Amino acid sequence: MTKSNDKIIKVDFGNKQKTESIDNGLLDYFGFNEKNKTILPTITMPFDLSAKTSIIFEREYFIWMLMDKFKDTKNRNVNKMPLQSVLCYDLDELLEEKQFDLFVPDKIQKCENILFLGNLDVQGIKEFKVLQQQQALKNIRPWISMYEIMIERSQYDKEKSFELKEDISSSELNDFSKYFDPEVANKIKKTMKIDKKGISEKILKLDDFA
Numbered sequence: 001m002t003k004s005n006d007k008i009i010k011v012d013f014g015n016k017q018k019t020e021s022i023d024n025g026l027l028d029y030f031g032f033n034e035k036n037k038t039i040l041p042t043i044t045m046p047f048d049l050s051a052k053t054s055i056i057f058e059r060e061y062f063i064w065m066l067m068d069k070f071k072d073t074k075n076r077n078v079n080k081m082p083l084q085s086v087l088c089y090d091l092d093e094l095l096e097e098k099q100f101d102l103f104v105p106d107k108i109q110k111c112e113n114i115l116f117l118g119n120l121d122v123q124g125i126k127e128f129k130v131l132q133q134q135q136a137l138k139n140i141r142p143w144i145s146m147y148e149i150m151i152e153r154s155q156y157d158k159e160k161s162f163e164l165k166e167d168i169s170s171s172e173l174n175d176f177s178k179y180f181d182p183e184v185a186n187k188i189k190k191t192m193k194i195d196k197k198g199i200s201e202k203i204l205k206l207d208d209f210a
Contacts, residue, residue, distance in 0.1 A: 038101045044087040051082035054111045058118025060088045078209045104136040115143040121198030122168045125176045160203035164196045
């Protein structure tokens, strides 16, 4: 909580509530736009601030997995990448708001590698697109190696696949799949457009983050 001239801004990351004053100078100081809602991460977890890789997860599920992975070791690597920090935004909030300011910590904005991981489904791809449209996250990319594991494992682990409730446009799917090599991109398109299936991120296991 910060108080200035009897005007208060309160930011509560846990409950995602924010009370703003009309003090424009104070709003500018914190990077908030009075006209737009500011979307805050539901959770942000730093690990090694000197590292160059940060990950944005669709859900908090994997953040707690990584906390468990790191609790007894000083090794802060995932897939041989030193990990700076991880964070998560509320998916429904991102997709429902028409105009908003996205709060992204400065350290994450300056990362060389900003990766995204979520369900391989319509909402997950739409969230990636919304995040990518933010100036602070213009370099975000899908976490390719993890999505490749999800696709391959879904061939025999059918429990983590599900029927899509809505169709995805070809342009949205192409914008996402273009980051993958052609063989994997075709598998993504077949899964979602022909089979009309999604793949849960929970098909991944803690060992996949080694």
